Amino acid sequence: MKTLLKFFITYGIYFIFVLLEIGSLILVVNNNHFQRSVFLTSCNSFSATLYKYNHRVIDFFSLIQVNKELAAENVDLRIELVKAQNTLVSLAQDSLSFNSFPSNPEMNYSFYSARVINNSTNKLLNYITLNRGKKDGIEREMSVVNPQGVVGIVKAVSNHFSVVMPLLNSQAQMSCKIKEKHNSSDIIVGAVKDIGSLKWDGLDYRYASLMQVPRHVEISKGDTIVTSGYSDFFPEGILVGTIADFEKSSDDNYYKIKVRLSVNFKTVSYVQVIDYKHRKEQNELELHAEK
Amino acid sequence: MRLILSYTIRFLLYVLIQVLVLNNIKFLGFINPYVYVVFILTLPMQTPRILLLFIAFLLGLSIDIFSNTLGVHAFATVFLAFIKQPLSNLFAPRDNYESVVPSMKAFGANSFVKYAVLMVLIHHFVLFSIEAFSFQHVGLLLFKILLNTLATLVIILSMERFKSKK
Numbered sequence: 001m002k003t004l005l006k007f008f009i010t011y012g013i014y015f016i017f018v019l020l021e022i023g024s025l026i027l028v029v030n031n032n033h034f035q036r037s038v039f040l041t042s043c044n045s046f047s048a049t050l051y052k053y054n055h056r057v058i059d060f061f062s063l064i065q066v067n068k069e070l071a072a073e074n075v076d077l078r079i080e081l082v083k084a085q086n087t088l089v090s091l092a093q094d095s096l097s098f099n100s101f102p103s104n105p106e107m108n109y110s111f112y113s114a115r116v117i118n119n120s121t122n123k124l125l126n127y128i129t130l131n132r133g134k135k136d137g138i139e140r141e142m143s144v145v146n147p148q149g150v151v152g153i154v155k156a157v158s159n160h161f162s163v164v165m166p167l168l169n170s171q172a173q174m175s176c177k178i179k180e181k182h183n184s185s186d187i188i189v190g191a192v193k194d195i196g197s198l199k200w201d202g203l204d205y206r207y208a209s210l211m212q213v214p215r216h217v218e219i220s221k222g223d224t225i226v227t228s229g230y231s232d233f234f235p236e237g238i239l240v241g242t243i244a245d246f247e248k249s250s251d252d253n254y255y256k257i258k259v260r261l262s263v264n265f266k267t268v269s270y271v272q273v274i275d276y277k278h279r280k281e282q283n284e285l286e287l288h289a290e291k
Numbered sequence: 292m293r294l295i296l297s298y299t300i301r302f303l304l305y306v307l308i309q310v311l312v313l314n315n316i317k318f319l320g321f322i323n324p325y326v327y328v329v330f331i332l333t334l335p336m337q338t339p340r341i342l343l344l345f346i347a348f349l350l351g352l353s354i355d356i357f358s359n360t361l362g363v364h365a366f367a368t369v370f371l372a373f374i375k376q377p378l379s380n381l382f383a384p385r386d387n388y389e390s391v392v393p394s395m396k397a398f399g400a401n402s403f404v405k406y407a408v409l410m411v412l413i414h415h416f417v418l419f420s421i422e423a424f425s426f427q428h429v430g431l432l433l434f435k436i437l438l439n440t441l442a443t444l445v446i447i448l449s450m451e452r453f454k455s456k457k
Binding site for chain 1: 340341344345348351355361363365366369370373421
């Protein structure tokens with residue numbers, strides 16, 4: 001007790017000094033707007049930095065959810081896009097309005113979003129497995145795309161899964177158009193040069209070859225290859241790739257064209273399955289006509 | 292008793308002069324001498340430090356109340372009071388300095404000027420730093436501190452000179 005008193009007598013002056021200074025500082029901060037705002041902002045910047053780092057960590061764990069939401073949003077946007085295109089086409093035919101369709105039947109598509117859960121690029125017959133199946137509305141022969149371009153065609157469907165035959169399958173073959181060099185977008189306007197058939201040669205997952213393009217057509221490197229719409233799987237005008245290289249062989253009537261595929265099949269993770277609503281009707285009609 | 296009364300009157304006088312006259316000078320826009328610190332400077336050497344601190348707090352608070360800067364002057368003046376004794380010991384005459392009242396006569400002109408310069412500079416530095424509350428505009432802050440210190444010193448030293456002549 002004695003030492004405590006002694007302590008206070010020797011050091012009391014410091015306590016009182018600190019006390020008075022703290023008291024004045026409290027007065028300063030509480031009663032002057034400028035100092036208060038500065039005081040609060042410096043506190044806030046500290047907490048804001050803390051929150052920023054916290055979010056950096058937490059955001060990582062919510063990426064899966066965010067990806068799913070974005071994929072779903074992409075599907076919605078694509079549907080909107082098709083609707084907008086339909087109205088655009090119907091408006092373009094304004095002068096024929098007395099017999100035009102409310103919307104073009106061949107543009108009647110709907111989209112499903114799916115995630116790639118199994119994938120290969122190094123075999124001759126590659127397949128991609130998706131996490132959607134019959135119960136989600138997927139059927140055989142639906143076409144599969146991602147924002148970069150064409151992926152493939154649904155070959156088999158179970159209740160919860162479906163298997164896609166991608167372009168990287170030597171059995172897959174696809175009718176394509178060559179268009180003039182153009183800024184890459186899904187729907188490409190520009191002169192059609194010719195139609196060919198795309199096939200993968202089984203070597204490099206980045207390249208495929210385009211066949212049956214006659215020698216007289218003038219093509220150049222960088223021309224875009226898009227779907228033709230003649231096969232009943234794909235809507236017209238979806239990007240497939242660009243011409244990387246071509247050569248004329250002396251003993252052949254056709255070019256050998258090397259196509260750089262726009263989709264990176266090694267990293268493909270979210271895709272959209274396109275449902276063409278009138279596919280069955282078109283098939284039946286065509287079969288009927290052949291009889 | 293007479294001493295307490297005389298110091299009380301001086302306290303009130305300094306507050307009034309500061310608030311009514313000097314705070315209205317604003318020469319060149321930002322020169323505002325704070326002459327009231329001379330009250331702390333010239334308190335007798337044997338004043339108990341605790342009493343000194345409380346007087347300084349009261350003085351600063353009175354200035355604050357009149358100039359709407361609650362706490363700023365109180366902070367600076369309490370700080371000044373805290374360092375007053377060790378600093379004045381440096382400049383006080385060696386013999387019987389316990390009973391001395393700091394002034395030009397007692398300290399000698401040379402020592403008193405040094406003492407005043409140091410004290411006023413420290414007070415103004417603390418005062419303007421607390422007022423600015425950030426070191427964002429350090430250049431302007433230092434400029435203000437130096438100019439105001441100069442203005443305050445001119446007034447304080449001429450007052451002291453006048454007193455010592457008498």
